Amino acid sequence: MRKIVCFIVLILVCAPCGASGQLGLKKATFVPQWVPQAQFAGYYVAQERGFYKKEGIELTIIAGGPNSPPLDLLKEGKADLATLWLATGIQARAQGMNLVNIAQIIQKSALMLVAKKANGITSVQDLDGRKVGLWGPIFQIQPRAFFRMYHLNVKVVPQSYSVDLFLRNGVDAASAMWYNEYHRILNFGMNPEELTTFFFHEHGLNFPEDGIYVMEKTLQRDPELCRAFVKASTEGWRYAFAHPEESLDVVMRNLRKEYIPATRVHQKWMLARMKDLILSEGFSAPMGRLAHEDYDRVARGLQSNGLIEGIPPFHEFYNKCHEE
Amino acid sequence: MKNRGIAFKLTVLMMSSITLILASVWLYNYSFSRRIIIANVEKNARNLALATVNRIDSVLLTVQKVPSNMAHFLESFSYEGGDLLKLIRSMVENNPEIYGATIAFEPYAYSPNSQAFAPYFHKRDDKLEFTYIPYEYFTWDWYQIPKELDRAIWTEPYYDEGAGRIVMTTFSVPFYRVTMGERVFMGVVTADVSLSWLQDIVSSIKVTQTGYGFLLSKNGTFITHPDPDLMMNETIFTVAEARGDHDMRNLGREMIHGGAGFTPFRSLLTEKGCWMVYLPVSSSGWSLGVLFPQDELMEDIFQLNRIVLFLSLAGFMLILVVIVLISRSITRPLRALSNATEHVAKGNLGIVLPSVKTKDEVGRLADSFQKMVSSLRQYIKDLTETTAAKERIESELKIAHDIQMGILHKTFPPFPDRSDFDIYATLEPAREVGGDLYDFFFMDPDHLCFTIGDVSGKGMPAALFMAVTKTLLKTKAVRSLTPDMVLTQVNRDLCLDNPSSMFVTLFLGILDVRTGEVEYCNGGHNPPYLLRWEADAKPLESTGGVALGVLESAVYHSNKMILREGDSLFLYTDGVTEAMNSEEAFFTEKRLVVELGFLKGEGIRDIVCKVKEKIRSFSEGAPQADDITIMALRYFGYMRNS
Numbered sequence: 001m002r003k004i005v006c007f008i009v010l011i012l013v014c015a016p017c018g019a020s021g022q023l024g025l026k027k028a029t030f031v032p033q034w035v036p037q038a039q040f041a042g043y044y045v046a047q048e049r050g051f052y053k054k055e056g057i058e059l060t061i062i063a064g065g066p067n068s069p070p071l072d073l074l075k076e077g078k079a080d081l082a083t084l085w086l087a088t089g090i091q092a093r094a095q096g097m098n099l100v101n102i103a104q105i106i107q108k109s110a111l112m113l114v115a116k117k118a119n120g121i122t123s124v125q126d127l128d129g130r131k132v133g134l135w136g137p138i139f140q141i142q143p144r145a146f147f148r149m150y151h152l153n154v155k156v157v158p159q160s161y162s163v164d165l166f167l168r169n170g171v172d173a174a175s176a177m178w179y180n181e182y183h184r185i186l187n188f189g190m191n192p193e194e195l196t197t198f199f200f201h202e203h204g205l206n207f208p209e210d211g212i213y214v215m216e217k218t219l220q221r222d223p224e225l226c227r228a229f230v231k232a233s234t235e236g237w238r239y240a241f242a243h244p245e246e247s248l249d250v251v252m253r254n255l256r257k258e259y260i261p262a263t264r265v266h267q268k269w270m271l272a273r274m275k276d277l278i279l280s281e282g283f284s285a286p287m288g289r290l291a292h293e294d295y296d297r298v299a300r301g302l303q304s305n306g307l308i309e310g311i312p313p314f315h316e317f318y319n320k321c322h323e324e
Numbered sequence: 325m326k327n328r329g330i331a332f333k334l335t336v337l338m339m340s341s342i343t344l345i346l347a348s349v350w351l352y353n354y355s356f357s358r359r360i361i362i363a364n365v366e367k368n369a370r371n372l373a374l375a376t377v378n379r380i381d382s383v384l385l386t387v388q389k390v391p392s393n394m395a396h397f398l399e400s401f402s403y404e405g406g407d408l409l410k411l412i413r414s415m416v417e418n419n420p421e422i423y424g425a426t427i428a429f430e431p432y433a434y435s436p437n438s439q440a441f442a443p444y445f446h447k448r449d450d451k452l453e454f455t456y457i458p459y460e461y462f463t464w465d466w467y468q469i470p471k472e473l474d475r476a477i478w479t480e481p482y483y484d485e486g487a488g489r490i491v492m493t494t495f496s497v498p499f500y501r502v503t504m505g506e507r508v509f510m511g512v513v514t515a516d517v518s519l520s521w522l523q524d525i526v527s528s529i530k531v532t533q534t535g536y537g538f539l540l541s542k543n544g545t546f547i548t549h550p551d552p553d554l555m556m557n558e559t560i561f562t563v564a565e566a567r568g569d570h571d572m573r574n575l576g577r578e579m580i581h582g583g584a585g586f587t588p589f590r591s592l593l594t595e596k597g598c599w600m601v602y603l604p605v606s607s608s609g610w611s612l613g614v615l616f617p618q619d620e621l622m623e624d625i626f627q628l629n630r631i632v633l634f635l636s637l638a639g640f641m642l643i644l645v646v647i648v649l650i651s652r653s654i655t656r657p658l659r660a661l662s663n664a665t666e667h668v669a670k671g672n673l674g675i676v677l678p679s680v681k682t683k684d685e686v687g688r689l690a691d692s693f694q695k696m697v698s699s700l701r702q703y704i705k706d707l708t709e710t711t712a713a714k715e716r717i718e719s720e721l722k723i724a725h726d727i728q729m730g731i732l733h734k735t736f737p738p739f740p741d742r743s744d745f746d747i748y749a750t751l752e753p754a755r756e757v758g759g760d761l762y763d764f765f766f767m768d769p770d771h772l773c774f775t776i777g778d779v780s781g782k783g784m785p786a787a788l789f790m791a792v793t794k795t796l797l798k799t800k801a802v803r804s805l806t807p808d809m810v811l812t813q814v815n816r817d818l819c820l821d822n823p824s825s826m827f828v829t830l831f832l833g834i835l836d837v838r839t840g841e842v843e844y845c846n847g848g849h850n851p852p853y854l855l856r857w858e859a860d861a862k863p864l865e866s867t868g869g870v871a872l873g874v875l876e877s878a879v880y881h882s883n884k885m886i887l888r889e890g891d892s893l894f895l896y897t898d899g900v901t902e903a904m905n906s907e908e909a910f911f912t913e914k915r916l917v918v919e920l921g922f923l924k925g926e927g928i929r930d931i932v933c934k935v936k937e938k939i940r941s942f943s944e945g946a947p948q949a950d951d952i953t954i955m956a957l958r959y960f961g962y963m964r965n966s
Binding site: 131157160164167168169171186187191261262265 | 472477556573577
């Protein structure tokens with residue numbers, strides 16, 4: 001037993017120098033914050049099409065998910081690059097973790113509330129006094145601000161990743177990601193016209209979500225790696241949007257590899273929504289920019305919910321690696 | 325079609341009618357048997373689906389009772405930790421349908437020391453295993469939904485990673501404790517059911533070769549389906565979306581809302597058209613669909629239809645052959661006759677007609693045709709002979725005409741050296757030869773005899789009689805005889821031998837060219853007109869004689885009158901006044917007198933010609949009915965010489 005452990009350690013130690021020496025490629029590891037669904041199609045497509053290699057990176061993608069928390073992997077150095085929600089990133093930075101946003105990929109918040117018209121909810125005011133399902137703290141900043149904004153007194157019910165509680169009227173409104181739960185609700189037989197939707201970005205609560213993060217020391221050590229990763233990733237995204245079917249093949253293959261049940265139509269919907277969220281400014285807009293006002297909005301949201309105390313300076317948090 | 329032969333028309337019309345009949349019979353047979361089969365399929369399908377649903381329901385209902393009783397027990401009696409474990413253990417042990425069970429408490433509800441408390445027993449390889457549920461279960465559906473809904477529920481089927489590690493569905497019953505009059509939620513009692521037995525039940529549904537059953541969960545997920553990719557992964561709505569099949573989506577909605585029905589549906593395995601019966605599983609809110617492949621159920625009908633179709637085709641071919649043969653037998657002689665007729669039409673009457681042995685309409689037609697050809701041949705033979713005879717007669721008549729015209733004066737002026745009078749005459753027979761006559765000749769150097777006549781009847785007899793009369797006149801009118809004497813003698817000779825009782829009207833005058841005295845006798849003829857400068861045309865006084873050849877003893881008298889210089893006599897036959905136009909009106913003497921009034925100043929040749937012209941224009945091309953003869957005589961005396 002001990003021999004085997006030694007052997008593994010030996011391999012782990014020797015592997016990086018061996019591989020990188022061969023092709024002159026830099027080795028890097030990337031972890032997206034969740035399972036390899038279409039939410040991360042751009043990175044998997046870039047990997048599949050060799051965009052990272054072209055930029056001089058030999059990239060390993062660790063499948064994300066509940067067992068691979070990206071913050072931990074970054075901190076422990078098991079991953080060089082990760083995607084995180086902007087709010088998560090700011091929170092981690094504010095709590096002393098030296099990570100840096102090198103590209104804000106998603107520009108528009110996909111978080112939303114969904115309710116059934118059949119339960120008498122057709123406007124914001126109809127939510128007053130209702131049971132609303134909310135996910136964990138990071139996901140609660142926008143809805144709570146929303147409730148304050150409209151003076152809604154709601155009963156918050158903790159929500160899991162299942163939408164059954166909502167479908168069976170255990171809650172009157174449920175949290176949903178536009179690219180995921182909303183479509184799953186549709187695919188459990190609800191028709192769009194039977195639903196009332198509240199998009200937070202339509203209520204002045206646009207919290208941009210997925211961005212690319214590295215530890216500050218990684219950036220200092222190899223800024224070129226960060227720049228190259230962002231470049232290849234944005235190229236991957238653009239390719240994915242231009243070739244949705246090919247990208248879906250890649251996504252489905254990676255999901256199957258992880259034994260994650262998946263349906264192609266759902267991934268197709270997700271990819272289309274990612275296009276809406278990432279290219280919210282249009283196809284020609286530069287990808288990966290983090291707007292200062294977006295940063296402030298999210299940071300203040302965190303602060304007012306007591307999730308952070310001080311707001312980290314923007315220039316420390318964000319290091320622009322993308323092209324203009 | 326119009327130009328096609330009878331055989332073709334007959335065949336086409338008969339065969340289309342027969343095709344129509346056969347097709348209608350075939351269609352009716354098909355639709356009728358199809359209806360029967362569908363009715364049977366629907367009945368069987370409903371029975372099969374109902375039996376399956378009842379099997380599922382009976383298991384689920386049995387399972388439901390156990391946690392319900394347990395919840396009731398927990399609400400009614402006090403318990404301790406050890407009791408709970410025993411109770412849960414016996415739940416799982418004593419109920420073969422139950423795979424696992426737990427009693428899960430609200431945070432700190434079981435004990436202030438433990439946040440979560442959920443002891444779990446479940447079966448594994450025929451042994452009982454125990455664990456505390458290792459994850460925070462408060463937001464899991466099996467815990468949260470009954471809590472929020474305040475009633476027992478069946479969860480959506482799920483893969484339990486933490487404890488059961490199988491695909492299962494959980495019946496979850498909330499239980500409460502009443503403290504200080506308030507009902508407080510304490511937790512849930514659950515019973516897990518492995519879905520493998522469910523899959524066994526549903527997959528045991530076998531309909532013909534490719535029919536199958538499938539089970540949808542409350543939100544449309546395929547709990548069981550022969551396609552493993554769909555199971556616990558796709559919903560009927562994702563499949564509908566992938567196929568762009570809106571009907572399937574609507575059907576899915578109806579199914580998960582507890583609908584029941586019988587509807588066409590496409591197999592998701594084979595893409596074959598199927599009928600699907602669907603029924604709700606009432607205990608859990610699921611929906612069972614059973615598919616019946618149409619083509620496989622219809623196999624017998626298709627087989628029958630193929631045979632019927634084959635028989636119909638064979639019958640069709642047989643009838644076709646028969647019809648073709650019959651129509652051939654009818655049209656063959658007709659075609660032969662038609663060919664023969666073409667030859668006959670071209671004049672070949674000698675052709676031998678095809679013989680038709682049958683005694684039907686065609687046979688009779690052939691016989692009649694044969695007779696017609698013979699008659700035609702005979703007729704043409706007769707016609708040829710008749711025509712030859714007619715031609716001979718016509719040529720004889722032509723000769724007779726020439727002869728008749730030859731015996732009339734035709735050269736005018738007849739006496740070019742005479743200037744004391746002028747005479748002009750014309751005769752136009754209605755046929756080749758006519759019965760009119762005129763003549764003039766000097767009886768002696770001073771006396772000019774002129775005559776005009778009209779034989780009764782027309783044609784050859786009249787012409788012959790005319791010739792006789794003219795000859796007689798020429799011979800009788802000799803020097804020093806008066807007109808009445810000439811006519812008396814001619815009459816007598818004509819009457820002597822006149823078996824056909826013909827007669828002739830005759831006017832005869834003798835002009836003394838020295839004095840202009842005219843002695844004349846009229847035997848029943850139209851009186852000639854005297855044309856004078858100063859007066860209207862006036863008929864000569866009658867002499868009262870009858871037509872010649874009628875009465876042998878007839879007596880004639882002469883009259884005398886004087887022609888002054890420039891006076892003219894206009895003689896004519898009744899062909900002039902009785903000339904008819906197309907409305908059968910006569911030219912009449914009145915009109916003649918008027919015309920003569922206009923013409924009296926002209927030369928006699930012009931008078932004659934213009935009167936003739938008038939008659940021609942009057943009759944407007946109507947055929948000439950009678951011979952027209954006109955003679956005019958003008959006396960000049962010595963006027964011209966001086």
